[in-house]
Amino acid sequence: MGHSIEKDILELLTKENERYRLERIGFFRCVQEEAALVASRFPPEAGESFAAWKSRCLKEYYRLKGFSLFCRNNVDRPEFEAMVMSLVRTHLRRIFESSERTAADKYLAPDGDTVSYALSDKLFQEIFTMSFSTVPSFGNSTELDKFCGSMASGNFPTPESRIIKDMQDNYGFYWEKFYLKLKPLAAAYCYQMSGVSGPSNTHDIWSDTCISVNRAVVERRLKEPVDSKAIISYSVGILKNKNRELARNKARTPADVDTLQYRLTAEEENRYFDNPVTSPENFPSQIDSLCNYIDYSDKDSVQGYFIVILYNKEHPLHDALVKGYEDKVDKLFEHYIDGLSYEEMVARHCGVTDSRKAAKECARLRQEIKRLKKSLLDRFDKMLEQYK
Amino acid sequence: MNGHIDIERLSRYFLSILPPEEETAVQEHLRTCPRCAARLEAMRKLRKGFEEDREASGGKTVFFRVIRSGWTKAAAAAVVAAAVSIITLETVRDRSSVLEQHEIMDGEQIENQVFAIDTFDKEDSTYYRNKYGEDFKF
Numbered sequence: 001m002g003h004s005i006e007k008d009i010l011e012l013l014t015k016e017n018e019r020y021r022l023e024r025i026g027f028f029r030c031v032q033e034e035a036a037l038v039a040s041r042f043p044p045e046a047g048e049s050f051a052a053w054k055s056r057c058l059k060e061y062y063r064l065k066g067f068s069l070f071c072r073n074n075v076d077r078p079e080f081e082a083m084v085m086s087l088v089r090t091h092l093r094r095i096f097e098s099s100e101r102t103a104a105d106k107y108l109a110p111d112g113d114t115v116s117y118a119l120s121d122k123l124f125q126e127i128f129t130m131s132f133s134t135v136p137s138f139g140n141s142t143e144l145d146k147f148c149g150s151m152a153s154g155n156f157p158t159p160e161s162r163i164i165k166d167m168q169d170n171y172g173f174y175w176e177k178f179y180l181k182l183k184p185l186a187a188a189y190c191y192q193m194s195g196v197s198g199p200s201n202t203h204d205i206w207s208d209t210c211i212s213v214n215r216a217v218v219e220r221r222l223k224e225p226v227d228s229k230a231i232i233s234y235s236v237g238i239l240k241n242k243n244r245e246l247a248r249n250k251a252r253t254p255a256d257v258d259t260l261q262y263r264l265t266a267e268e269e270n271r272y273f274d275n276p277v278t279s280p281e282n283f284p285s286q287i288d289s290l291c292n293y294i295d296y297s298d299k300d301s302v303q304g305y306f307i308v309i310l311y312n313k314e315h316p317l318h319d320a321l322v323k324g325y326e327d328k329v330d331k332l333f334e335h336y337i338d339g340l341s342y343e344e345m346v347a348r349h350c351g352v353t354d355s356r357k358a359a360k361e362c363a364r365l366r367q368e369i370k371r372l373k374k375s376l377l378d379r380f381d382k383m384l385e386q387y388k
Numbered sequence: 389m390n391g392h393i394d395i396e397r398l399s400r401y402f403l404s405i406l407p408p409e410e411e412t413a414v415q416e417h418l419r420t421c422p423r424c425a426a427r428l429e430a431m432r433k434l435r436k437g438f439e440e441d442r443e444a445s446g447g448k449t450v451f452f453r454v455i456r457s458g459w460t461k462a463a464a465a466a467v468v469a470a471a472v473s474i475i476t477l478e479t480v481r482d483r484s485s486v487l488e489q490h491e492i493m494d495g496e497q498i499e500n501q502v503f504a505i506d507t508f509d510k511e512d513s514t515y516y517r518n519k520y521g522e523d524f525k526f
Contacts, residue, residue, distance in 0.1 A: 008419055014432075015411065019404040050416045090405055142408070301403075307435045308399040336437035337430040373438060 005043055010035040012054060013061075020141050021083045021300075027070055034061075055142075062140035071144065072135045082298070084132075085124050087145055089295055091152035092117045104160045107228040110180040116157035120173040121297070122166075127155050164226055170218045178231070179210045186239055193243035194250060205246075209238045296384070306380050321379060328372045335369060342366055393417055393424045402431045 010032065017023055017031050028034050038061050044053040074080045096117035109115045131151050138144040167174050186206035190196040196205075213235045216222055222230055295301040309315045310322070310329070322329045331349075334340045340348070342362040350361050393401070393414060400406045401414045418425045 008415075011415055011418060015401075015404065015415065050419070051412050054412055054415065093405070094407065145408070303435065303438060304403045307431055307438070308402065311431050311434055312395050312399060314395060332437075333430075333434075337433050339433075377438075 006035060006039045009039045009057070012058065013038065016058065016141055020087075020144070021079065025074060025077065025079045025083055027065070027067070058142070059140050067141070067144075068137050068139055071138050075132050075135050081128060084128065084144075084148055084151075085119070086295060086298055086301070087148035088124065088127075088152050089119050091149045092119055092156060095152055095156065099157070102157050102160070104157070104163050104228045107232040108163065108174065108178050108181060110177060110183075113177060113180070115163055115174055115177055116160075118158075118173070118177070120166075120171075122171070122173070123155075123158065127151055160228055164228065164231070167217055167231070168220060168226070170214070175214060178213075181232075182206060182209060182213075182235055182239075185236070189236075189239040189243050190246075193240065194246040196243075196246065205239070205242050208242065209235060212238050294384070302384070306377070309380070310376065317383065320383065321376065325372060325375065328368060329376075331365070332369055332372055392421060395427070398424060398427055399431075402428060 013031050013035050017028075020027075022028055023031065038057065041064075042057040042060050044050075044057075048056075071080070096114045099117070102114075102116040104116050105114050109118075131147070136147060138147060163174055167178070183206055186209060187197070187199075187202050190202045190205055196202060213231065216234060217226070217231060222234055294305050309317045312318060331345065334345055335342070342365050343358065345365060346358050346361040350358075397406070397410075397414065401411060404411075406414065418428065
């Protein structure tokens, strides 16, 4: 192949480790050590394609290391469970993206998000217990991944009746998504019916609506059979009533109220997002770019996205993340990516030759980078609050 | 794969959310493209840099969390307060006994000296005995 086998193997195993968290679940201690072992044992054969070699090499490696037995012995460990959960989530996201939007998603989930293919902790525990009760045998990570794929495809989309039942039981997981769904709707109705706009002006109507709908559903006040359309219809009804009341208070003559109410037609309902007030950009939770891939319960997932946004200058959120810290971020990159020591950076930027002064500058730079890391992470946390 | 991997695809690879076939294609490209490999490596190095802090703070957790916790501070404050009050009480008691024993009439004037006695070691007793007489007791 003309390439360094050690390097190729190292990349393969690094990716395996990142995807299946092998170090964390205790399958191996150090990826470099493993790569050295594999490189000597499974070199590519003459004429073998990269894909074929990769497949053979990993299969042999996992067989040699006893992956099957390892899984059987570790299935009860929380680290193993978390790894399976992350794999199932990735599969679900793929299935969601390639499937038609379900009625439950259409009426209950924010645009770009899903309730039908969403994996709550409760749902995962049920599926995990069911699927791993008789510990299946996995010869390698690909088989484990396929099993997780079948867990996702076999149990999803979650039936609408189940989602409604969980909402009636006041299960926060679905309600939080639904509240986000209501946000732009509330803004649209407020703007069209009573001329009110801006998050601070519409927030009360939105939160009141959320509370009213929640109570009605949880207290089983909606007419049976309750489905996702019934819930959204009830919510829209409340939004209309609240806005009528608002419009009535503002109107000088009864005709003003009629005009305001008449404006809201079915056609216009389809155009909620066609005006600047209700455009999706104003509602980060509706944008299908970042929020939907982050698994907020998983630190790795959150930190991974943080790194992607920080490193990728073209990312839509990069500027917001580093605003005001641009120069310092360059220094951070020099230290961590280019591998420059603090001493080298001081020599490069400050040209200090006096050793005492240089030591002082190094200490200052170290503190600066430490503080920057904290500030960036804090800012990222605040940014994520908008997406949750 | 021609040219370079676009940053979005590389980010997806970094995040391990690419389907297996695409992942293999990216890996094949990375073997021959130092530029893409360097970009991926940069993201990994950056992540490691941030993880080091997480691990470092994680290593200290138990001890520092205990030290930094509100309850510890409250307990420490209580211990300090108790110690101060005991010392103060002892000081007051000792001072009055000193005054009583030696019938020092002008107590207020020598107050500072008596306080000094409390803080000094008993080995300094010779000095005070010389000053206040042989019967002086600590």
